[in-house]
Amino acid sequence: xxxxxxxxxxxxxxxxxxxxxxxxxxxxxxxxxxxxxxxxxxxxxxxxxxxxxxxxxxxxxxxxxxxxxxxxxxxxxxxxxxxxxxxxxxxxxxxxxxxxxxxxxxxxxxxxxxxxxxxxxxxxxxxxxxxxxxxxxxxxxxxxxxxxxxxxxxxxxxxxxxxxxxxxxxxxxxxxxxxxxxxxxxxxxxxxxxxxxxxxxxxxxxxxxxxxxxxxxxxxxxxxxxxxxxxxxxxxxxxxxxxxxxxxxxxxxxxxxxxxxxxxxxxxxxxxxxxxxxxxxxxxxxxxxxxxxxxxxxxxxxxxxxxxxxxxxxxxxxxxxxxxxxxxxxxxxxxxxxxxxxxxxxxxxxxxxxxxxxxxxxxxxxxxxxxxxxxxxxxxxxxxxxxxxxxxxxxxxxxxxxxxxxxxxxxxxxxxxxxxxxxxxxxxxxxxxxxxxxxxxxxxxxxxxxxxxxxxxxxxxxxxxxxxxxxxxxxxxxxxxxxxxxxxxxxxxxxxxxxxxxxxxxxxxxxxxxxxxxxxxxxxxxxxxxxxxxxxxxxxxxxxxxxxxxxxxxxxxxxxxxxxxxxxxxxxxxxxxxxxxxxxxxxxxxxxxxxxxxxxxxxxxxxxxxxxxxxxxxxxxxxxxxxxxxxxxxxxxxxxxxxxxxxxxxxxxxxxxxxxxxx
Amino acid sequence: xxxxxxxxxxxxxxxxxxxxxxxxxxxxxxxxxxxxxxxxxxxxxxxxxxxxxxxxxxxxxxxxxxxxxxxxxxxxxxxxxxxxxxxxxxxxxxxxxxxxxxxxxxxxxxxxxxxxxxxxxxxxxxxxxxxxxxxxxxxxxxxx
Numbered sequence: 001x002x003x004x005x006x007x008x009x010x011x012x013x014x015x016x017x018x019x020x021x022x023x024x025x026x027x028x029x030x031x032x033x034x035x036x037x038x039x040x041x042x043x044x045x046x047x048x049x050x051x052x053x054x055x056x057x058x059x060x061x062x063x064x065x066x067x068x069x070x071x072x073x074x075x076x077x078x079x080x081x082x083x084x085x086x087x088x089x090x091x092x093x094x095x096x097x098x099x100x101x102x103x104x105x106x107x108x109x110x111x112x113x114x115x116x117x118x119x120x121x122x123x124x125x126x127x128x129x130x131x132x133x134x135x136x137x138x139x140x141x142x143x144x145x146x147x148x149x150x151x152x153x154x155x156x157x158x159x160x161x162x163x164x165x166x167x168x169x170x171x172x173x174x175x176x177x178x179x180x181x182x183x184x185x186x187x188x189x190x191x192x193x194x195x196x197x198x199x200x201x202x203x204x205x206x207x208x209x210x211x212x213x214x215x216x217x218x219x220x221x222x223x224x225x226x227x228x229x230x231x232x233x234x235x236x237x238x239x240x241x242x243x244x245x246x247x248x249x250x251x252x253x254x255x256x257x258x259x260x261x262x263x264x265x266x267x268x269x270x271x272x273x274x275x276x277x278x279x280x281x282x283x284x285x286x287x288x289x290x291x292x293x294x295x296x297x298x299x300x301x302x303x304x305x306x307x308x309x310x311x312x313x314x315x316x317x318x319x320x321x322x323x324x325x326x327x328x329x330x331x332x333x334x335x336x337x338x339x340x341x342x343x344x345x346x347x348x349x350x351x352x353x354x355x356x357x358x359x360x361x362x363x364x365x366x367x368x369x370x371x372x373x374x375x376x377x378x379x380x381x382x383x384x385x386x387x388x389x390x391x392x393x394x395x396x397x398x399x400x401x402x403x404x405x406x407x408x409x410x411x412x413x414x415x416x417x418x419x420x421x422x423x424x425x426x427x428x429x430x431x432x433x434x435x436x437x438x439x440x441x442x443x444x445x446x447x448x449x450x451x452x453x454x455x456x457x458x459x460x461x462x463x464x465x466x467x468x469x470x471x472x473x474x475x476x477x478x479x480x481x482x483x484x485x486x487x488x489x490x491x492x493x494x495x496x497x498x499x500x501x502x503x504x505x506x507x508x509x510x511x512x513x514x515x516x517x518x519x520x521x522x523x524x525x526x527x528x529x530x531x532x533x534x535x536x537x538x539x540x541x542x543x544x545x546x547x548x549x550x551x552x553x554x555x556x557x558x559x560x561x562x563x564x565x566x567x568x569x570x571x572x573x574x575x576x577x578x579x580x581x582x583x584x585x586x587x588x589x590x591x592x593x594x595x596x597x598x599x600x601x602x603x604x605x606x607x608x609x610x611x612x613x614x615x616x617x618x619x620x621x622x623x624x625x626x627x628x629x630x631x632x633x634x635x636x637x638x639x640x641x642x643x644x645x646x647x648x649x650x651x652x653x654x655x656x657x658x659x660x661x662x663x
Numbered sequence: 664x665x666x667x668x669x670x671x672x673x674x675x676x677x678x679x680x681x682x683x684x685x686x687x688x689x690x691x692x693x694x695x696x697x698x699x700x701x702x703x704x705x706x707x708x709x710x711x712x713x714x715x716x717x718x719x720x721x722x723x724x725x726x727x728x729x730x731x732x733x734x735x736x737x738x739x740x741x742x743x744x745x746x747x748x749x750x751x752x753x754x755x756x757x758x759x760x761x762x763x764x765x766x767x768x769x770x771x772x773x774x775x776x777x778x779x780x781x782x783x784x785x786x787x788x789x790x791x792x793x794x795x796x797x798x799x800x801x802x803x804x805x806x807x
Contacts, residue, residue, distance in 0.1 A: 234752075344670045353678055360682040367686070372697060382697035384715055386766075389693040393685045524752075526730050584755050604752050605729030614729060616752055 002067050005055030006146040009139055012048035012103075015041045016133045023126040027195075035122050039110045042125050045132060046103035053100045056093065056145065060086055065152040069093060069145055075158035077552050077580070085169040086159050092145035094172065098289075099135040101173075101180045106132065109184055109209075117205060123191030131183050134316045142308040161553075161579045161586045167227035175220030175247055179285040181213025182250060185257075186282035189275055193327035198271065198334050203261045208641055210278075214258055215637035217251045222630040233587035233602045235522060235618040237626070240390040245369045246288030249362050253281040256358035263351050266413070268338030272328070273355070275335065279324040284362075286317055291369070343415035350408040357401050364393045391517075399451055402510050405503045406459035409496070410466065427465055432458035452514035459507040463500045470497075490639060498639030505632030508625045515622025516598075522619075524604070528612045536619045538599060539563050540572070545611055554578040555588075558603045558613050562592065574603035574615070597621040695766065700740040703769060703776065715766045716745065716776060720783075722759040734781070738763060749778040757783040 019041030026034035056069070060083055065071040073086040073093070088094040106128040113121055139145050162168075185206040192202035224244065225237035238244060257277040263270045290313035341348050368385045375383040410424040435457035436450050444450060467486060470493075474485040490497040525533045527542035534540070543559040555577045562569040575588035592599040598620040606613035698706075700718045718738030724746075726735040734753055737744040747765055757763065767778035 341671055344674050349671065349674070352675070356675065356678050357682075360679075364682075364686065364689075384695050384697055385690060385693050386695060389689045392689040392693065393682075396685055397682065524732060584758070586755055602752070604732065607730060612730065614732060 001055060002059060002064070002146050002148055005052045005059075006144075008048045008051040008055065009136060009146070012045045012052070013133070013136045013140060015044045015048065016129045016136060019045065019129045020126045020133065023122040023129070027122045032118070035118075035125075038122070038125055042110055042129055043107050045129070046100075046107045049096075049100045049103045052146075053087075053096060056096060057084070057087060060084070063156070065154075065156055066148050068147040068149050071149055071153050071156045073156065073159050075156040078156075078159055079164075081169065082159050082164050085163075088172045088176075089159050089163055092139070092143045092147075094176070095135055095139050095143055096145050097173065098176055098180060099132065099139065101176055102128070102132055102135065102183060105180055105184055105209075109187075113205070117201070119195045119197055120188060120191040120202065120205075123194040124187045127187035127190045128183060131187075134312070138309065138312060142312055158579070161577065161584075162231055165227055165231045167223050167230065171220060171223040171227055174216050174223055178213050178215075178217025178220050179247075179250070179289070181209060181216060182254060182278075182282050182285050184209040184213070185278050189278045190324070190327065193275065193324075193331050196331065196334065198331060200261075200265050200268075203264060203274065207261070210254070210258060210261075211637055211641055214251070214254045215634060217247065217254065218633055219630060221247055221251060222626070222633075226627065229623070230589055230591065231586075233589045235520070235600055235602075235616070235620065236516075237623070240365075240368070240387045242369050243292050245365045245390075246291045249288060249365050249369075250281045250284040252358050252362035252365070253277055253284060256355045256362075257281055259351050259358075260355050263348060267348065269341070269348065270352075271335040271337065272332070275328055277355075277359075279320075279328070283317065283320055283324070284366075286313070286320065289313070290317060345411065345416045345421070347408065347411050347413045347416075350404060350411055354401065354404055354408060357397050357404070361394050361397050361401075364397070365390065368393075395448065398510070399448070399455060402452070402455045402459060402506065405506060406455065406462045409500065409503070410462055425462075428458050428461035431461040446518050449514050449518040452510055452518075456507040456511045456514075459503055463504045463507075466500060467497065491642075494642055495640050498636045498641075501636030501639060502633055503636075505629045505634075505636055508629030508632060510629075512622045512624065512626035512629060515625070516620045519621045520618060522617065524614065524616050526612060526614045528610065533617075535599070535617050536597075537564050538569070538619070540601075540617065542613060542615070543571075545606055545613055551580075553580060556603070556606070558606070558615070560590070560601060560615070562599065572599065572601045574601045576603050593624055595624055598623045700738055700743055700745045703745055704743050707771070713766065713768060715764055717762065717764045718745065720757070720759055720761050720763055725759060727753070738765065746775045747778050748773075748775050749781045751779065751781065754781060754783045757781065 019038045022034050022038035022041065026032070026038060056067075058064070059067040059070045060074055061080075063070065063074065063076055063083075069090060069092055070086075073089045074083050078086070082089075086093070088097045106125070109128065110121070110125065113124070117124075185202075188202040188206045192198055221244075224247070228234075228239070229237040257274065260270050260274055260277060264274050290310070341352070343349065368389050372382050372384045375381055406428065407425075412420055432454045436454040439450055439453055444453075467489070470489045471482055471486040474480060474489050475482055478485065478488075480488070521536055523533070523535050527533060529542060529544065532539055532541045539562070541561045541563075543561050545556065545558045547554065547556050549555075555575050557573050557575045560572040560574070562572055570592065572590035572592055574590040577586045577588055579586070587602055590601040598618075600618040600620055602616045604614040604616055695713050695715050697715045697717070700716060703714070703716055716738065718740050721737040721739050721744055724735075724737035724744075728734070732750055732752065734749045734751075734757075735747065736749075737746050739745070748770075749765065749767075762784045764780075764782040765776060765778035766780035766782075767776060769775075770777050
């Protein structure tokens with residue numbers, strides 16, 4: 001059975017090779033039949049990979065420990081849901097996940113463009129299959145996922161307890177969907193360059209794909225933060241670790257791309273820039289994977305790896321760079337701008353600044369991440385920059401971007417007039433100033449945080465105002481009620497208003513980031529039974545400690561009762577687990593989360609005799625806002641992506657109902 | 664037309680300039696040197712305001728005082744051993760033989776490395792679980 005998986009991979013490899021070759025030859029000999037054949041090869045790759053994935057899944061579920069992977073990442077006692085998610089619990093399985101997702105995306109692209117974009121499709125297919133080929137090579141030669149053990153063990157080693165968490169079940173697939181999704185616009189960009197069809201066609205065709213990839217990546221990042229927050233027990237959700245940075249970088253350049261393509265669509269400008277951005281974004285998705293896989297970054301993440309994987313990654317990255325740049329230079333004369341920037345105060349220039357800032361942040365993240373390697377290379381000394389560097393550089397840039405996200409959408413194309421500016425921005429600016437003043441009145445003196453909160457208020461105000469104005473205008477023109485006017489307004493300009501919702505989500509996220517970064521309180525305390533401690537407005541009493549056991553683990557629970565100004569607020573029960581299959585203990589955080597703040601408790605240690613215990617407690621303000629912001633981010637993207645037909649249909653029904661109603 | 668072009672260039676230059684300024688000052692103020700155990704001992708602690716050192720925890724050297732959040736251990740690069748005193752929460756992955764990174768200062772009087780940050784990696788078990796996985800070992804130090 002396991003061999004079937006290996007054969008499927010080999011077959012996929014053969015199909016991929018044939019598909020690439022036949023696609024490229026079909027351009028030469030102008031043969032639509034050959035192109036069709038190459039597309040069938042692409043679909044066959046997907047079928048083969050589906051078989052391989054099914055084989056792996058079956059081996060995991062049936063506890064077939066002949067398979068090295070199953071023995072390494074699952075055990076008999078592992079709950080079914082984690083047995084399933086162990087699919088991407090390890091390096092090899094996650095490569096297969098990447099591969100199968102790419103295959104599915106590629107197939108959808110081929111089927112979608114069955115009759116369209118025929119000039120582009122040979123190159124699109126060839127590019128997607130080349131990426132696929134790289135992963136197949138990894139799985140066949142460097143990280144054999146279907147490797148068998150000569151003597152199967154009686155039980156597996158089990159999944160790392162840290163991965164036995166709800167968020168970890170969905171975080172990697174989300175992130176991968178994002179990473180893999182960017183392959184599609186990348187393939188179309190390469191196809192545009194290779195075929196010479198350099199108008200906005202490739203951008204329009206892949207608009208939804210880009211949005212989809214971007215939102216999955218963003219949600220993946222947030223889920224990862226949530227996992228870190230709840231599972232790792234250090235009181236934070238983001239540590240500027242190389243592994244986190246690896247997935248943040250393509251998100252940043254992807255965000256820049258999402259914005260700058262609008263300029264190309266509307267004004268025919270920034271064509272080279274857009275090409276560079278999408279090539280860079282794709283490159284960063286692969287580079288990010290390389291960083292985390294090869295161990296070139298000496299951090300605690302430097303996973304023990306076979307050097308072959310690293311070498312293959314470097315080879316592939318070089319190949320991507322060379323091919324992309326060669327094509328780009330070849331087509332440079334065709335990528336001239338059709339328009340010029342006319343004013344410093346215009347939509348175009350606000351997009352331009354947006355792009356400079358996003359790329360600036362991405363570069364800062366890249367720089368900080370690879371600096372240890374660079375400095376050792378150049379000067380022979382290893383120098384690291386940690387979280388302080390990232391915060392110092394990125395916080396001001398992020399603030400500028402946040403403010404810009406309020407300004408940009410309301411500023412006119414070409415050239416904004418002073419009168420318009422005053423009309424659009426008077427109310428939001430007043431609201432932002434009022435918000436900041438009232439925060440100062442409440443005793444907040446932290447300048448940077450005030451600026452962040454003020455900008456968030458500003459963005460929020462612009463968004464609401466814009467919805468309100470639009471709906472009002474529709475109301476008076478079309479004689480509709482306010483709510484239907486609002487809905488139809490959004491439906492008619494999905495991208496604009498969906499974008500507003502995304503901006504609103506970002507504003508909420510930044511409220512959370514600012515609150516929890518600048519106003520966090522943390523305290524370590526050794527408490528004897530019954531002892532009381534204070535944290536912010538809370539009084540916390542240590543009530544007791546108990547040990548338990550279940551088949552999977554031993555665990556210890558400490559109970560803390562929380563009250564605020566004399567009123568009981570419930571209990572916090574931090575735990576420590578000792579899994580049977582793993583040598584290391586894990587910390588289970590106790591979390592009491594409200595809109596205003598999170599109370600976060602960790603049990604550090606205890607004395608078995610006196611029952612005295614050591615706790616670490618955090619008061620993290622406004623963290624919940626980040627997760628709500630993430631929800632809005634998803635909602636906004638969804639609005640942008642709603643298919644047109646659906647809206648037209650629902651609108652027709654609505655108007656029909658209305659006419660009936662009137663009659 | 665010309666003045667517009669200049670104002671645009673000027674605007675972009677200001678933005679780029681500010682970003683570069685943030686970069687340079689950020690680098691200057693937050694750089695931390697990375698040393699091996701041998702280098703720290705060779706320099707007799709003259710390693711500046713702060714440093715990171717990595718090595719493996721020497722078996723049998725761990726003294727843990729949970730109640731006072733104090734941890735003493737030695738780290739080695741295979742040849743020499745550097746005694747470390749760490750105050751804070753011990754990461755779950757910390758144990759004998761584990762590869763660790765400590766950040767802090769060398770105390771010349773006590774001939775120990777006073778660490779305020781301890782990152783540990785489990786040498787045998789922890790493999791890449793996904794491209795976005797994190798370590799379990801973000802120690803007491805917190806950052807966003």
